[in-house]
Amino acid sequence: MDIDLKILPLLESRIQIVKLGLASDPDNAELIKDEKNVLTQTVSIKETVSGDITPTWKFTTGTVNPSGNLFSAGRERTHQVIFTFGPLAKGGRSLSALAQAFHINQQLRAGLRGSRIIP
Numbered sequence: 001m002d003i004d005l006k007i008l009p010l011l012e013s014r015i016q017i018v019k020l021g022l023a024s025d026p027d028n029a030e031l032i033k034d035e036k037n038v039l040t041q042t043v044s045i046k047e048t049v050s051g052d053i054t055p056t057w058k059f060t061t062g063t064v065n066p067s068g069n070l071f072s073a074g075r076e077r078t079h080q081v082i083f084t085f086g087p088l089a090k091g092g093r094s095l096s097a098l099a100q101a102f103h104i105n106q107q108l109r110a111g112l113r114g115s116r117i118i119p
Helices: 007-019 099-110
Strands: 039-052 071-083
Touching: 007 039, 039 099, 071 099
Parallel strands: none
Antiparallel strands: 039 071
């Protein structure tokens, strides 16, 4: 299976803004405390599986079930993967608190997308 997650075009579009001078380089600029410096990409992968069982019996005097399905089943699932790029916390092993909160917010939005919330 080969899936293009479209991460490279997203990162290249942000790099071009810095190269053109429309935005400052985060390594050279002093970041404002709690400034939003997070980039996310949500990728949806749709999986469809289906199948059926169609037995046909042919007798010398007639045919039973020549074109109908005896049993048919299908399943469709959508998986969502969220990539978050942002500043690291001290120690460099996890995202900063703001980037982590933004990632969790995107996860919640992806989970609620397409569902109905009854008040």
